[in-house]
Amino acid sequence: AIDLISEVKELQKFNSQELSKLLKDTENLSLSHVTANGLSVQVDMDKLVRLLPLHLTAVLLSPQKDESSLRYLLSGLRLLYSLCEVASRHSKLEQ
Numbered sequence: 001a002i003d004l005i006s007e008v009k010e011l012q013k014f015n016s017q018e019l020s021k022l023l024k025d026t027e028n029l030s031l032s033h034v035t036a037n038g039l040s041v042q043v044d045m046d047k048l049v050r051l052l053p054l055h056l057t058a059v060l061l062s063p064q065k066d067e068s069s070l071r072y073l074l075s076g077l078r079l080l081y082s083l084c085e086v087a088s089r090h091s092k093l094e095q
Contacts, residue, residue: 004055005072007043010035012075016085023086049087052080 010033014022022031029045056076059069 004048004051007041007048008052008055008072008076008079010041011043011048012079014082016082019082020086020089049083052076052083056080 011019011031019031022033023029023045026032026045031043031045032040033043034040056073059073059076062069
C-alpha cells in the first residue's frame with residue numbers, strides 16, 4: 001500500500017533537479033531516500049505519479065479546511081509541479 005500523505009510530506013522538499021537526479025539511476029522508477037527520521041524509504045514513483053492528482057483533488061474537496069490541510073495541499077501541488085518538470089527528462093515517468 002502507498003502512503004501518499006507521508007510521501008508527499010517527504011518528497012515535497014526536493015526540487016525538480018534533485019528529483020531528477022534521484023530518479024536518474026533507477027530502472028523501475030522506485031526511488032530510495034532517507035527520511036528526516038533517518039529511515040530508508042522506497043517510493044514507487046509510477047504509482048505516486050498516477051495517484052497524486054486524484055489524491056490532491058480529494059484533499060481539496062474535503063470538508064476539513066484548516067491551515068494544516070491547506071499547507072499540505074500546497075506542498076502536494078508543489079510536488080506535482082516538480083514531477084511534471086521531471087517527467088520531460090524521464091520518458092518512463094512521462095508515460
